[in-house]
Amino acid sequence: MPPPTPANDEAHQQLLNTLDISHVPKPFRNPHWKPSQRRNKNLKQIVSEASRKEASVMATQANSGATTPGTSGMVTDGTQTPAEGAGPNLSQATQNLSTLVLEKNARATFQTGPAVTYTNIESAPSFNPAYRHHYCDITGLSGPYTDPKTRLRYHDKEIFKVIRTLAQGVPENYLEARGAHTILK
Template identity: 60%
Template structure:
């Protein structure tokens, strides 16, 4: 094998230089890109905003009697006493019981059927099945075997504990 001539070596180097990707400019970001205007809030900011919003709703409810239109067009003493009574009643209505909002826990639980989970009458586990004969809910086929071996009185007692016992007269 003959040694490489300098001309052949130069052409090889030129080919490598033309195929090399390192000197090609690769911008990391689009020069027209701008960051979004919206920023994320931390938990402290979210809680502060929610409490501020709830406080403004409570202030609106407390002052709701002030702007209530009064019966009668005159400005006599009758209208003044009705305005005071309306303010007092609105204050009593707000302070009498808990106000259901998204941020307090005094609101009632949901009664929507999708939010109601069904639990096994025997084990307390989630129960996707119901026995058509006894109307007891059960978790799996092993519990179903136990449900079918129960006496008539025991099944009724389980239904009564759940509040689904129906007594026909």
């Protein structure tokens, strides 16, 4: 790379100035807009917050009876004795009632199973043995053998020799590429 000449430098600064949008007026922005300080969250935080919120909504609905059952909500499905019949155990009956209402509401919203969320549309682990091949960690070729010391899979004896000369920590990196490394917590 040639050393920057003053002329070059100036041209580059010129370019930077044209590219820089910080000093360009942005009339479409609301001048009073103040974003909240902690709005940047990673996926893990968002997911855990969402699930916590979901759980708490379920819990409060189950306990507080915030949802009042409608008139048609009084149907019993046969597995449950009607509330009048279970006179002494009133508390349990109300509990069951509110759960019933909740379930019915849920059924009304989602006809086909549970709600679709970011987490539950993730594909499940593979159950097909046809896809359970072992590949050499070093070369990616088929890897029928496993080194008991490093747990690396390898293709043939030449690769095995290579494995045995790897520096400390390197086998762990290879395992990490396959997601089989040990995580110390």
